[in-house]
Amino acid sequence: DTEVTQTPKHLVMGMTNKKSLKCEQHMGHRAMYWYKQKAKKPPELMFVYSYEKLSINESVPSRFSPECPNSSLLNLHLHALQPEDSALYLCASSQGGVVNYGYTFGSGTRLTVV
């Protein structure tokens, strides 16, 4: 299995809703990431988990809350989002270590906040 699987593929939520994005990989990768991507822009790093511990938070607002239940799963909990948070949210994983072997992205969740 060489894939990163993200669910759901599309999500529409109101500004008062609570929802979660899910990501799963079974490649034995020990680093997992959340990225946010706006149209026609490169992905922007949000969070990095290394060996199931949060190692990087790129000053992301608290309305985004990551969670890593185990080495294969990564969640992103969403609450009280704003319309400007609408974007493609990408999960990625890598072997970690010095050279980030196998830095693989999922197909993303297209989030629309209304």
Place this chain on the structure above:
Amino acid sequence: GQQLNQSPQSMFIQEGEDVSMNCTSSSIFNTWLWYKQDPGEGPVLLIALYKAGELTSNGRLTAQFGITRKDSFLNISASIPSDVGIYFCAGRPAYSGAGSYQLTFGKGTKLSVIP
């Protein structure tokens, strides 16, 4: 923070033509990655480069890690309509230290292929 200069920003080519795009940096990199992204999908890794001077092919794609460690190029030979998409370079700066997991992305090259 560190930025990658990717060029060209966009290109229109005729089917069958060869394509070349590149990324440059003001500082040295330890890793260069090239991704292709289709609309509404995640980036798909095309080629990964880990050593200065390394030249790697993947079918019609060839990429090189520049010997100065400050640049990389991607060539696509005999383009076909399914090559359409946005191509991103990404790299890990040498200054980021061992164990760093962050990638720096270029702004992308949008490729259009005219049949």
